Amino acid sequence: MTDTPLVIAGKSFSSRFLLGTGKFKNKKDLTDSIVSSKSEIVTVALRRIDLERHEENILEYIPAHVTLLTNTSGARNAREAVRIARLAKASGCGNWVKIEVINDSKYLLPDNQETIKAAEILSAEGFVVLPYISPDLYAARALVKAGAAAVMPLGSFIGSNQGLKTKEFIRVLINEIDLPIIVDAGIGTPSQAAQAMEIGAEAVLANTAVATAQNPAVLARAFALAIEAGRLGFLSGLPLQLSLSQASSPLTGFLYNDIPAN
Amino acid sequence: MNIIINGTSRQLNSTRNLSDIVSAYCKQSRHVIAELNGCIIPPEQWGQTSLKDGDTLELVTFVGGG
Numbered sequence: 001m002t003d004t005p006l007v008i009a010g011k012s013f014s015s016r017f018l019l020g021t022g023k024f025k026n027k028k029d030l031t032d033s034i035v036s037s038k039s040e041i042v043t044v045a046l047r048r049i050d051l052e053r054h055e056e057n058i059l060e061y062i063p064a065h066v067t068l069l070t071n072t073s074g075a076r077n078a079r080e081a082v083r084i085a086r087l088a089k090a091s092g093c094g095n096w097v098k099i100e101v102i103n104d105s106k107y108l109l110p111d112n113q114e115t116i117k118a119a120e121i122l123s124a125e126g127f128v129v130l131p132y133i134s135p136d137l138y139a140a141r142a143l144v145k146a147g148a149a150a151v152m153p154l155g156s157f158i159g160s161n162q163g164l165k166t167k168e169f170i171r172v173l174i175n176e177i178d179l180p181i182i183v184d185a186g187i188g189t190p191s192q193a194a195q196a197m198e199i200g201a202e203a204v205l206a207n208t209a210v211a212t213a214q215n216p217a218v219l220a221r222a223f224a225l226a227i228e229a230g231r232l233g234f235l236s237g238l239p240l241q242l243s244l245s246q247a248s249s250p251l252t253g254f255l256y257n258d259i260p261a262n
Numbered sequence: 263m264n265i266i267i268n269g270t271s272r273q274l275n276s277t278r279n280l281s282d283i284v285s286a287y288c289k290q291s292r293h294v295i296a297e298l299n300g301c302i303i304p305p306e307q308w309g310q311t312s313l314k315d316g317d318t319l320e321l322v323t324f325v326g327g328g
Binding site for chain 1: 267268269270287288289290292293294295297302304320321322323324325326327328
């Protein structure tokens with residue numbers, strides 16, 4: 001069975017794994033992980049240049065064929081997110097933006113309302129907008145109206161590696177929203193990524209898990225394989241879960257005639 | 263002349279343009295984005311953009327992020 005490509009804003013991707021570039025111990029791990037992940041979309045952030053410490057430019061370590069998705073991390077409201085997105089666009093590195101608005105420092109949960117406001121403004125300005133949200137049907141519907149290119153609901157607390165705690169809410173978005181649903185945040189293991197794909201997510205984004213693994217490039221590859229496996233599982237039309245046993249082998253034509261004793 | 267670059271006040275001896283500032287403070291100008299007093303200045307205009315006392319300049323670039 002061959003899969004159709006992931007299509008976002010008219011652009012096709014053969015990989016359904018988006019990789020974040022934060023927290024890597026060194027640049028070699030980052031480049032190796034992007035290569036082994038086969039990711040075609042990677043996220044980056046925008047920050048003030050440290051004028052005392054001449055840091056290396058991260059873009060030098062990202063293969064040229066990859067689509068850059070700049071996040072608006074650090075934004076506490078729609079206005080700040082819009083400002084960051086415009087700055088990113090001015091770099092000439094494309095107009096794809098992951099809207100991320102967080103104004104709670106304890107849980108780091110995204111502010112859906114401000115995210116919607118930013119999505120409206122940035123879509124109108126021609127940005128390809130991928131908003132990161134708490135999985136909520138009404139917010140997702142508002143984002144469709146706002147012109148978002150995809151919706152990125154969180155699986156669990158960002159950076160927590162807790163997996164797909166919001167599974168049933170994400171399932172609602174998958175069923176009801178006519179945009180690619182990309183599960184973002186909290187995905188800590190390949191099996192969790194596979195689970196997201198099995199329920200019909202179009203793609204998964206991971207960062208912390210890969211970046212903080214002992215061997216990031218190996219885990220990046222494992223994620224890629226799990227995402228492909230989960231996707232095939234979804235496409236296969238998974239059978240239902242049953243509450244009782246059902247024999248896998250036929251229950252007739254035994255080599256003996258008596259019924260097995262309990 | 264006093265200008266604020268990335269939140270820190272800095273004393274500049276002579277009048278300089280944005281291009282000079284970027285060369286002085288950044289390792290490389292590639293992928294540097296400059297915002298002067300809230301307005302984004304494209305790199306091709308840096309040479310003609312002179313700074314004046316009290317200006318606020320933000321110099322940003324890409325870093326790793328999720």
